[in-house]
Amino acid sequence: MMIMIVFAVMTLLDPAFAQRQPDPINPTRESVNEPALLEHSPSIKGRITILDSKAALVEQPQGREWRRFHEGWMPWIGAAVPGAMILLLAVFFLIKGRIRTQPNELSGRKIARYNAFERFTHWMTATCFVILALSGLNYIFGKRLLMPIIGPEAFSALSQWSKYAHNFLAWPFIVGVLLMGAVWIGDNVPNRVDWAWLKAGGGLFTNSHPNAGRFNAGQKLVFWFAIIGGLVMAASGMTLLFPFTVTGVNGMQITQALHAIVGVLFITVMLAHIYIGTVGEEGAFEGMASGEVDLAWAEANHNLWLREQQGKEGTVSRTLKSEPAE
Numbered sequence: 001m002m003i004m005i006v007f008a009v010m011t012l013l014d015p016a017f018a019q020r021q022p023d024p025i026n027p028t029r030e031s032v033n034e035p036a037l038l039e040h041s042p043s044i045k046g047r048i049t050i051l052d053s054k055a056a057l058v059e060q061p062q063g064r065e066w067r068r069f070h071e072g073w074m075p076w077i078g079a080a081v082p083g084a085m086i087l088l089l090a091v092f093f094l095i096k097g098r099i100r101t102q103p104n105e106l107s108g109r110k111i112a113r114y115n116a117f118e119r120f121t122h123w124m125t126a127t128c129f130v131i132l133a134l135s136g137l138n139y140i141f142g143k144r145l146l147m148p149i150i151g152p153e154a155f156s157a158l159s160q161w162s163k164y165a166h167n168f169l170a171w172p173f174i175v176g177v178l179l180m181g182a183v184w185i186g187d188n189v190p191n192r193v194d195w196a197w198l199k200a201g202g203g204l205f206t207n208s209h210p211n212a213g214r215f216n217a218g219q220k221l222v223f224w225f226a227i228i229g230g231l232v233m234a235a236s237g238m239t240l241l242f243p244f245t246v247t248g249v250n251g252m253q254i255t256q257a258l259h260a261i262v263g264v265l266f267i268t269v270m271l272a273h274i275y276i277g278t279v280g281e282e283g284a285f286e287g288m289a290s291g292e293v294d295l296a297w298a299e300a301n302h303n304l305w306l307r308e309q310q311g312k313e314g315t316v317s318r319t320l321k322s323e324p325a326e
């Protein structure tokens with residue numbers, strides 16, 4: 001009260017006095033200097049008494065950077081990188097067509113290439129991957145592309161289910177990647193034959209068939225990408241699935257960006273893999289579907305592996321009745 005009377009008297013005597021005084025309604029204003037506080041620490045935190053210490057975070061400017069990446073850069077990266085691969089594959093297909101083992105070359109005799117466990121592991125991982133990829137792309141593009149077409153109700157129902165699918169199918173996918181790693185690592189160790197295969201461009205541009213073991217250098221690259229990429233996706237995904245357990249909000253922004261970028265690269269590499277395993281090359285799909293391939297296909301694509309297998313007894317499994325054998 002006394003202060004207010006002094007203040008009123010001083011203002012009467014000297015009208016400029018009031019303007020020189022700090023605003024009496026906001027006495028703490030001068031102490032909250034945002035840029036100065038942020039110079040000393042990456043975020044502004046308060047002091048709280050509730051158990052959830054996260055609630056003490058008042059301001060975290062890196063969030064703005066992350067939002068710029070998430071809403072600005074990410075959709076462009078997500079469209080451009082797989083889009084460029086689709087274009088490349090389309091051009092390749094138009095120029096080269098389907099790589100065929102000539103019908104007159106087919107021997108009609110089969111050799112076992114993948115056992116039931118290998119095929120189960122591969123298709124479990126592949127099925128999970130396709131659903132994870134589609135539901136992942138929905139995080140980036142759904143709001144922009146799907147919602148205007150199907151409407152907000154349908155989009156929110158779809159997104160809810162796709163989120164459940166993403167969260168739950170991550171587990172069999174991780175198991176699949178680990179199993180695939182365990183089963184095939186022995187056949188994917190790089191060697192000198194791979195270097196020669198790469199130098200020959202896999203024979204893709206010369207219509208030749210460079211030497212190759214069970215997996216050629218291109219397949220080995222796919223294998224290592226799947227294993228390393230799968231582990232990065234698993235680790236970064238876990239930090240998002242269990243928020244604040246391993247890292248705080250800043251760390252989660254970084255792992256989210258990593259998850260999204262590696263995810264988009266993973267999809268891009270797998271587009272090439274799926275292309276070559278289906279329309280790109282005749283005979284490849286048959287191996288992963290039935291477990292057996294024609295001897296002529298094996299000779300053309302994996303000659304060193306075929307020699308090795310022929311050295312082992314009983315691997316050339318059967319002769320097709322409809323086709324003459326040799």
Ligand code: HEM
Pocket residue numbers: 113122125126127129130180215218219220222223226270273274277278284285286287288
């Ligand atoms: C619908 C999707 C897929 C299709 C149609 C497909 C098709 C195939 C085929 C036909 C093969 C046998 C190639 C050969 O014997 O020479 C194969 C092998 C393989 N697949 Fe897939 N695949 C798919 C998805 C995936 C995914 C998602 C992964 C990994 C996460 C994967 C990893 C592998 C690996 C490591 C091999 C052995 C090495 C290689 O051939 O590259 N595949 N796949």
